[in-house]
Amino acid sequence: MRVGFVGLGAMGAHMARNLHRAGLLTAVWNRTASKAQALAAELGVIAGANLKQLAANSDAVVSCVSADADLLEVTRGVAADLASGSLMIDCSTVGAETARQAAGLLEAAGVEFLDCPVSGGVEGARDGTLAIMAGGSDAAFTRAMPILSALGRTITHFGPTGSGQAAKATNQIMCAGIIESIAEAMAFARAQGLPLEKLIDTLGKGAGSSWYFVHRAPNMARGEFPAGFRVRLHAKDLKICHDMAARFGVALPVVERMLAEYAELIARGFGDEDVSAAFRLKAELFERTNIMSAPPRPPHRDA
């Protein structure tokens, strides 16, 4: 099977390399062409001049782009040039409804669509150990397995188109709560004067540990938040969760709180930092408290 890859960002470049290792990658395309040209030269594959050319050289297209509108733009870009019977696998995180729209754009051309959002961070993309949540027909899922196996270790088919994205939205709610609690705990630990590296090593083996604690608490200890999973991308995901819950008339407290914190970080120019930058706001809580609880200054006496 000839596989073309679209979207060579923090996740996509690693995923394309893993498809190459599995002997499946034939072409890459990226909106910023220089990234596609560099990776194509490194791997010895075609850098598509445009989406049409990429589609014409592919039996399956895998995409990993930022957000809903981007996926629909890419889908329109490949729809006319993918042969009937080919496959599009989208690994971006978008709304379940957007996944169904993308599937609709391809249906008339006889192209099957699978929503396959992923979890496991940039490290999981690099190591080919992503958890993949698929939505689409049984037949499309079976055909996609050689591709998905090159990208991830845990691959689950949840049901029809959109159900992969519903599973991913569930994951993003969990991540929001975990990131918030780790940021809060680390700010607390720093205020206690604890040795943070030692703390991470110990608590990382305890009951409160998680992937985020082990992999991102070190960012908080260093006060550096390189992307990673960008704040603006998780904010985008939580907006999707907000909209999906709102259809039930529900506002989820964890989602609403993290949306507000991310909005604050984005407003201050930290939207492209890793989500562990949530620590910035939690650390400030203690800085403010320190100012307010500083011992009162002695009364001023004239000499």
Ligand code: NAP
């Ligand atoms: P990223 O580093 O910001 O890369 C985004 C990619 O999408 C870039 O290649 C970008 O092209 C491309 N793109 C954006 N808009 C486009 C458009 N309209 N048309 C064509 N290409 C477009 O993001 P990322 O971290 O790789 O994340 C990609 C997706 O995976 C997102 O949906 C994210 O939520 C999801 N995800 C990320 C992580 C993570 O830890 N980073 C984990 C799980 C899932 P340019 O190079 O031209 O900007």
